Amino acid sequence: MATTYRTCPRTGLQFDLKAEKLMRWNAVAGVLWLLVGGITALLVILTRWPAIKLLPADQFYLILTAHGIDMLILWIIFFEMAVLYFASSTLLRCRLATPNLAWVQFWLMVVGGIMTNVAIFQGGSSVMFTSYVPMQAAPHFYLGIILFAVGALIGCGVFFGTLVVAKRDKTYTGSIPLVTFGAMTAAIIAVFTIASGAAILIPTFLWSVGLIKEIDAQLYRMVWWALGHSSQQINVSAHVAIWYLVAAVAFGAKPLSEKVSRFAFLLYILFLQLASAHHLLSDPGMSAEWKVLNTSYFMYFAVLASMIHGFTVPGAIEAAQRKKGFTNGLFEWLRKAPWGNPVFSGMFISLVGFGFIGGISGVVLGTEQINMLMHNTFYVPGHFHATVVVGTTLAFMSITYLLVPTLFKREMLFPKLCQIQPYLYGLSMTVLSLVMMGAGTLGVSRRHWDMAFSGAPFQYEWPGAAYLMMGLTGIFGVIAVIGGGLWIGLVVLSLLFGKKLDGGATSDKPTPIPDQSAAAAASGTGSQEHTNVPGTVVLAITLLTCFVLYYFVNWKYLSEVWGLS
Amino acid sequence: MSAILPPAERLWWKQPIAGQEWAWIGIAFVWAMIMFIMMVYWHINGKQNLSNEVYKTTTEMFQAKTDAFVKENTIRTETDQQIPVVKPNAKGEAFLLARLWSWYPILELEAGKTYKIHLSSVDYNHGFSLQPTNINIQVIPGYEHVVKMTPTKAGTYAIVCNEYCGIGHHTMLGRIYVK
Numbered sequence: 001m002a003t004t005y006r007t008c009p010r011t012g013l014q015f016d017l018k019a020e021k022l023m024r025w026n027a028v029a030g031v032l033w034l035l036v037g038g039i040t041a042l043l044v045i046l047t048r049w050p051a052i053k054l055l056p057a058d059q060f061y062l063i064l065t066a067h068g069i070d071m072l073i074l075w076i077i078f079f080e081m082a083v084l085y086f087a088s089s090t091l092l093r094c095r096l097a098t099p100n101l102a103w104v105q106f107w108l109m110v111v112g113g114i115m116t117n118v119a120i121f122q123g124g125s126s127v128m129f130t131s132y133v134p135m136q137a138a139p140h141f142y143l144g145i146i147l148f149a150v151g152a153l154i155g156c157g158v159f160f161g162t163l164v165v166a167k168r169d170k171t172y173t174g175s176i177p178l179v180t181f182g183a184m185t186a187a188i189i190a191v192f193t194i195a196s197g198a199a200i201l202i203p204t205f206l207w208s209v210g211l212i213k214e215i216d217a218q219l220y221r222m223v224w225w226a227l228g229h230s231s232q233q234i235n236v237s238a239h240v241a242i243w244y245l246v247a248a249v250a251f252g253a254k255p256l257s258e259k260v261s262r263f264a265f266l267l268y269i270l271f272l273q274l275a276s277a278h279h280l281l282s283d284p285g286m287s288a289e290w291k292v293l294n295t296s297y298f299m300y301f302a303v304l305a306s307m308i309h310g311f312t313v314p315g316a317i318e319a320a321q322r323k324k325g326f327t328n329g330l331f332e333w334l335r336k337a338p339w340g341n342p343v344f345s346g347m348f349i350s351l352v353g354f355g356f357i358g359g360i361s362g363v364v365l366g367t368e369q370i371n372m373l374m375h376n377t378f379y380v381p382g383h384f385h386a387t388v389v390v391g392t393t394l395a396f397m398s399i400t401y402l403l404v405p406t407l408f409k410r411e412m413l414f415p416k417l418c419q420i421q422p423y424l425y426g427l428s429m430t431v432l433s434l435v436m437m438g439a440g441t442l443g444v445s446r447r448h449w450d451m452a453f454s455g456a457p458f459q460y461e462w463p464g465a466a467y468l469m470m471g472l473t474g475i476f477g478v479i480a481v482i483g484g485g486l487w488i489g490l491v492v493l494s495l496l497f498g499k500k501l502d503g504g505a506t507s508d509k510p511t512p513i514p515d516q517s518a519a520a521a522a523s524g525t526g527s528q529e530h531t532n533v534p535g536t537v538v539l540a541i542t543l544l545t546c547f548v549l550y551y552f553v554n555w556k557y558l559s560e561v562w563g564l565s
Numbered sequence: 566m567s568a569i570l571p572p573a574e575r576l577w578w579k580q581p582i583a584g585q586e587w588a589w590i591g592i593a594f595v596w597a598m599i600m601f602i603m604m605v606y607w608h609i610n611g612k613q614n615l616s617n618e619v620y621k622t623t624t625e626m627f628q629a630k631t632d633a634f635v636k637e638n639t640i641r642t643e644t645d646q647q648i649p650v651v652k653p654n655a656k657g658e659a660f661l662l663a664r665l666w667s668w669y670p671i672l673e674l675e676a677g678k679t680y681k682i683h684l685s686s687v688d689y690n691h692g693f694s695l696q697p698t699n700i701n702i703q704v705i706p707g708y709e710h711v712v713k714m715t716p717t718k719a720g721t722y723a724i725v726c727n728e729y730c731g732i733g734h735h736t737m738l739g740r741i742y743v744k
Contacts, residue, residue: 058732091569128729132690134706135731174575178568217690217705248567255568258577260586283703284619284684284710292604300597307593311586316568368604369613375701376692376727443699445692445727449735453725456738457644457667460696460723513570530583540589544596551600555607561698563679563715564613 003095007511008406009504011249014511015407019089019096023082023407025106027400028495030078033070033113034393035488040067042481049474050451050467057449061126064447066117068129072388073148073231074113079396080186080238081105081155086407087183087241088162093510094171097161105154112148115140128447130228133204133220142205146198153194156187173515178255178262179248182241185265186234192273193234196226218285225276232388233272236306237265239350239395243313246347246395249402250338253320256312256533264312267305275302281371291368303363310355311540319531330535346398346422350391353430358386360547361437370554373561376447378473379440386433389480394426397487404491410498418490425483432476439469441557615702618711624687627709631660631683635670643671650742653680661724661739663691663704665731668724668739675744676716684710692728695741701727716743 004017043063046054055063089096096102118140119125125137163184166172176184200223206212244261247253255261277294280286321333338344361383365374374380404412412418444451444466451462451470574580608614639649649670653659657679662669663686674680684693684704691704702712716722724739 057735061729061732061734132728135689172571174571175577177570178572217707221690221703221705244568248569252567254573256586257580257582258572258574259580260582260590261568280703282615282701284705284708287617288608288614292601292608295604300600303600304590304593304597307596308590311589311593315586363600367600369607369611369615372613372615372700372702375703376694377699377701441699443694443696443725445694445725447729447734448725448727453735453738455733455736457646457648457736458723458738458740460725460738463697532583533585537585537589544592548596555603558613559611561613561700562695562717563713564615564700565679565713565715 002508003099004506004508005093005510006506007504009502011402011406013090013406014093016089016095016510017506018099019085019102020407022096022099022102022106023085023090026078026082026085027403027407029106029110029113030075030082030396031488031491033074033078034484036117037067037071037075038481038484038488040064040070041484042478045474045477045481047449048470049477050470052474053450058123058126060449061128061447062120062123065126065128066120069116069120069145070113071393072129073145074109076235076388076392076396077148077152077231078109080190080234081109081152083238083242083396084155084159084183084187085162087180088159088166091177091180092162092166092172093513094162094166094169095510097158097165101154102158105151105158108151108154109148112144112146112151114144115147116144119144130224131204132224133207133215133217136208139205139208142201142208146201146205149194149197149201152190156190156194159183159187169510171510171512173513175258178258179241179245181262182237182244182265185268186237186241188269189230189237189272190234193227193230196223196230196276200224200227218283221280221283222276222285225279226273229275229279230273232384233268233275235388235392236272237268239354239392240265240306240309240313242395242399243309243347243351244316246343246398246402247313247317247320250341250344250347251317251320253316256315256319256530260308261312264305264308267301271302271305278366278371281366281368282375288368295366295368295371300363303359306355306359307540307543310351310359310543311536313351314539315533315536318533318536322531322533330538333535340419342401342418342422343398345419346394346401346426349422349426349430350394350398353386353394353426353433354391355543356546357430357433358383358391360543360550361433362387363547364551364554367551367554370558372564373554373558374440376445377440378444378446379437381446382433382436382438382440385429385436390426390429390433393484394422394429397425398422400487400491404494404498405501408495409501409503410494411501412490413494413498414490417486421483421486421490425480425487428476428479428483432473432480435469435472435476439466439473442466442469444470616710616712620709620711622685622707622709624706627660627662627683627685628687631662631669634658634660639670640673657681659683661693662687663693663726663737664688666726666733666737668726668737671740671742673742673744674714674716676719679713679715682712682714684712689730690728691726691730691737694725694727696723696725698722703728716741719743
């Protein structure tokens, strides 16, 4: 299988040209779905904004279904395919295993994505992202997702195959890089996720065409969430890998400890799969014991993993900066960070937003009893816009500022706008998440067309603060859509009209990664290399303080509602 | 020397972990355990725990039970639709049925008394969202969930449906009176 390699003159990264093409097409497909998702986001926002209420109910639910599917599945997983190919063939400097099969991945995902969208926009499949039975969508709604998932599974297979190729061709020595390890974590979780998806969506498809009579509604929820939530865990692993990647590229940062970071990824593999349980905390079908054990991701070991990454990523940056001489006070390393570089600023907002807003709210929401205060309220989408959007999408956006020059060989246009974009998008999305959670705390429902309940036999008036929160949701939602649209515009225009950059020298053979262990052995022992990271310690303690306070405030809220037993 | 290259130390798993990292891992681990124990503690000492009493049922069976409950205990009807207002008997058993798109019937409870409320749906998933006190419970067809509730304060409460159940979802508003 002959292929050609080129070495990017700006980054030194080596690309297998066949893999490179696949990365580009997958990334571009992702961006196009993000565009669809962004347009639907605007329509959703403008309808939930009580002062505007743009769409009628039927169109609102249709658009909301499309928004969920196109963002949570299509945009993110297409982009993740590009990340998987990058983390394997590019970082390991080897050829991509079976590029033809990788094209099957791409086209299956394209066909599946379009099929599901056709089903949604035909109008008979407004069943939401979750498609809980016995509400039924058109058969091609399920079939499209199944095809898409088969494609994604093939992509994971190509990734694993590429790891084997690199090992066999000896393109690296020792262990795979941490970023590749993180991507591997994502791929392993993806296999589990897709298997769960098959276990529930194939029967559901057969039910929709009449071959199966009934699917138990509780069973559906349990198995579906092993797809629905675990797929978000793929994102967590992928964007944590990207945080490490950005820290490495922007600062030359080295992990504080390979052992700790890899162990944290391992905890994800072991425990994240239990996450489906925390969608079922207020369900009738599971016992309290089952809920307590599973919702905590088995005693919070996966949360522990995220808290470890939350320490080691900024810690690695701090250590790298301190070695460069930014050693004054606690935070000179952070103040003197390249805040004008969107690759870094986007990544750092992603890190802080994911940790402080998404992480804390997620654990609180996922506490067995506290869940009853928030289950199915607007708090839930508030939480996951902090994790999936501020966390994953913003991390993907920030890495794109690096990928456009190195992968697409184009210079980004409008550098000033590129500098602003992560702030505009990241900060407005952070505020959006907060005000959504505020509305949810006051009880406002998610997936609900009308806060005024027009046509209901009674009236219920939400508190004025809930209307205020929903108004702010509208305002910051629109700003966030502008920030996201700006990114799409910048990327698409740069790909089309940006200055073409030199692709670098090509060769028929990959150049292996030089063995560094000899140099490292000469440069001193590991233990002396440790740099103290006091600034990161302060950040981590701040996070923990917020976490503890907010956690117990919610127990206090819970103690004030009706007695339940 | 960085996260995108193989670890410089071939035997990276033998490298010592710095004190600050150990400290953070220790703190995070202790916090994780506290959060875990909190849920168990609340089951022993807390007053808000979701009931474990659940029965498999069918839509017909649950409909029949609810109809019998309404027939025996209705005290008046309200609105143009003649929705029955039902006061549970001395044993405090009550049925609340979710359907497209209403909560049936209206319940009248007393503050401080404990009721066994049987919750189920006869069609899709629905969401029991009691406002303004903000208690949210998933209601699933085929499962009869017996939730013990003790209202704390008199007032008129709304039951919002907060699980999407189709085009009339936003009209699905129920009511509970607490005297």
